[in-house]
Amino acid sequence: MIRFVVDSASDNLCRELVQRDKEVYSEFDIRVVPLVISTDNNDYWDDEKLDVMEMISVMEKYNGKSQTACPSVDSWLKAFRGAKEICVVTITSGLSGSYNSAVAAKEVYLQECPDAKVEIIDSLSTGPGMRMPLELMMENCRKGLPIEEVAAKAREYIKSTHTYFALQSIHNLAQNGRVSKLIEKAVGILGIRLVGIASEIGTIEVISKARGDKKTFQDLMTHMEKNGYRGGKIRICYVDSSDMADRIAAALKEKYGEIDVLAYPAGGLCSFYAERNGIILCCES
Ligand code: X90
Numbered sequence: 001m002i003r004f005v006v007d008s009a010s011d012n013l014c015r016e017l018v019q020r021d022k023e024v025y026s027e028f029d030i031r032v033v034p035l036v037i038s039t040d041n042n043d044y045w046d047d048e049k050l051d052v053m054e055m056i057s058v059m060e061k062y063n064g065k066s067q068t069a070c071p072s073v074d075s076w077l078k079a080f081r082g083a084k085e086i087c088v089v090t091i092t093s094g095l096s097g098s099y100n101s102a103v104a105a106k107e108v109y110l111q112e113c114p115d116a117k118v119e120i121i122d123s124l125s126t127g128p129g130m131r132m133p134l135e136l137m138m139e140n141c142r143k144g145l146p147i148e149e150v151a152a153k154a155r156e157y158i159k160s161t162h163t164y165f166a167l168q169s170i171h172n173l174a175q176n177g178r179v180s181k182l183i184e185k186a187v188g189i190l191g192i193r194l195v196g197i198a199s200e201i202g203t204i205e206v207i208s209k210a211r212g213d214k215k216t217f218q219d220l221m222t223h224m225e226k227n228g229y230r231g232g233k234i235r236i237c238y239v240d241s242s243d244m245a246d247r248i249a250a251a252l253k254e255k256y257g258e259i260d261v262l263a264y265p266a267g268g269l270c271s272f273y274a275e276r277n278g279i280i281l282c283c284e285s
Pocket of ligand 1: 067068069070092095096097098124125126163164165178198199202203269270273274280
């Protein structure tokens with residue numbers, strides 16, 4: 001059986017999802033490797049014990065510097081050990097060292113276990129953009145496809161999806177050098193959201209600065225449709241803003257009929273960067 005290993009940017013450990021996916025978790029061998037979010041006083045491991053909303057509230061009051069760290073080679077290795085066939089999905093290599101760390105772990109693992117097969121997939125995205133290829137891999141695994149094909153299809157699939165986001169604050173992204181200071185200045189103003197898309201190389205690309213919920217919503221929809229969305233699958237994670245996610249889901253259902261859409265709270269890593277009222281959405285095309 002293929003073991004799936006993902007880093008915690010995939011939101012997989014968010015309590016609601018674990019609860020919801022109980023059967024999936026018992027059917028497949030899934031391991032989640034945590035990233036860590038740190039302040040001068042605290043390390044928050046992004047695992048099932050993390051109280052995400054509590055962390056967000058502390059961060060909002062905290063004036064010092066905070067940062068994140070991707071999984072070490074060793075923590076990937078620990079998650080690999082014992083498996084013969086492994087498919088890994090990482091957060092985008094355009095913003096994190098997680099992919100490189102997983103690749104390094106693969107090299108070590110193949111020394112230990114030369115006949116193992118390890119496929120590392122760069123999601124070029126985060127959150128729902130990691131969950132979507134993972135779901136596809138599970139379907140193809142159920143169909144009995146060999147690991148090479150499971151991975152190849154996931155890589156192809158990633159090219160046919162888009163990740164969008166709408167963020168009310170990009171303080172943590174800017175503080176950690178993931179967006180330019182110039183972009184940061186444009187947000188910060190009350191009621192303005194930065195609407196953007198994951199670029200082809202998995203970095204942050206700005207679409208617009210939207211004032212108010214209605215405009216945010218319109219800008220998202222316009223770009224999704226412009227880029228080819230026609231009623232395919234959608235996954236959304238949100239930080240304390242299920243209303244925006246529900247609204248998007250309802251509008252899409254009205255237009256396209258019964259679509260496959262699922263919204264859930266973001267895990268620790270995505271919540272830290274997307275911040276309160278942020279949403280990240282991934283859709284087919
Ligand atoms: O290695 C690490 O420390 C993790 C660094 C993660 C950096 C950014 C995560 C961004 C999360 C922002 C909106 C979605 C962006 C779309 C992906 C290109 C949320």
